[in-house]
Amino acid sequence: MSAVIMVDPWVDEWASQAKCSGQDPDALFVRGKAQHDAKAVCKTCPVLAQCLAEALDNRTEFGVWGGMTERERRALLRKRPDITSWKSALKAGMAAQAR
Incomplete structure (x- = not known):
């Protein structure tokens, strides 16, 4: 019998x-169409969820955080x-998805 090791992805x-x-x-604190470029950087970021959580928990008003604009947040x-x-x-x- 082998043991299953759970790794916390957070x-x-x-x-x-x-x-x-x-x-x-400054590239993350842009308006209009430039926000799409900023969000593109987030798409493959390994810590996207952590960044988004911080912005949401702190009610960050400006910039692209966790792949979302201030309006989306x-x-x-x-x-x-x-x-x-x-x-x-x-x-x-994230833990549920890792299972």
Whole structure:
């Protein structure tokens, strides 16, 4: 019988692992069509969920975080006012997907 090792995919110290960490930060604080370019960087980021959770939990108003614009984040917060900790919710979702 072999043991199954569960690895927690959540990273608390995520900022240095972000795909945008070596890029110009101003590229993430843009408006209009330029937001699509900023969001494209997020699509393959290994810590997208952690970044998004931080922005949602802190009600970050500006910039692209976790692949979402400020407008998209506001809409999500309005749609799900029942979630008090996005970090907990997204972390639980990642753990469930890993099973």
